[in-house]
Amino acid sequence: MMQVKHGDSKFYIGDSEQTPKAMMTYVKTGEDMIIIDHTEVSDELRGQGAGYSMVEAAVKFARDNNLKILPLCPFAKSVFDKKPEYQDVLK
Template sequence: MTEIIELEHNDQKGTFYFKLDDKTEAKTTFVFAGANKIIIDHTEVNPNNKGKGFGKKLVQEAVKFSRDKCITILPLCPFAKSVFDKTPEFRDVL
């Protein structure tokens, strides 16, 4: 099985996709709030894959993106907020 996380974005919004063998199994969407912040507004995981950590991997990728771009994250998505609450090492991007 091949796991790939892809990012598509423009200057207003974006989506991280978790793909397993070329099939999208989860996604996290965000919008830009100015030049220095993104708002994670939704995370969705294929029902057959709940509990496998795919959503957390997408939030982790958003944290990496945020660190690379020197921007902050506002996690409005309840799932993303839960990941941030449980993962202190991600809080530097809040």
């Protein structure tokens, strides 16, 4: 599995938060919710599960911090639709 790092309102893959190979951004809303608004994966990592890995990291972050996730990003929403085990954090 790829190493997903947690940056400033984003999860990313790569050596640098400024120039990641993949990233998923979110906005914290109130005390108990994050909104995933964008997922982007470079051609280099496309098709290797990078997007799924970042959603998985967001779910773990939400569980660890008692947060709910509202996936406005179409990719993230499609992952939530396919993964019943993530429903506990879905807003």
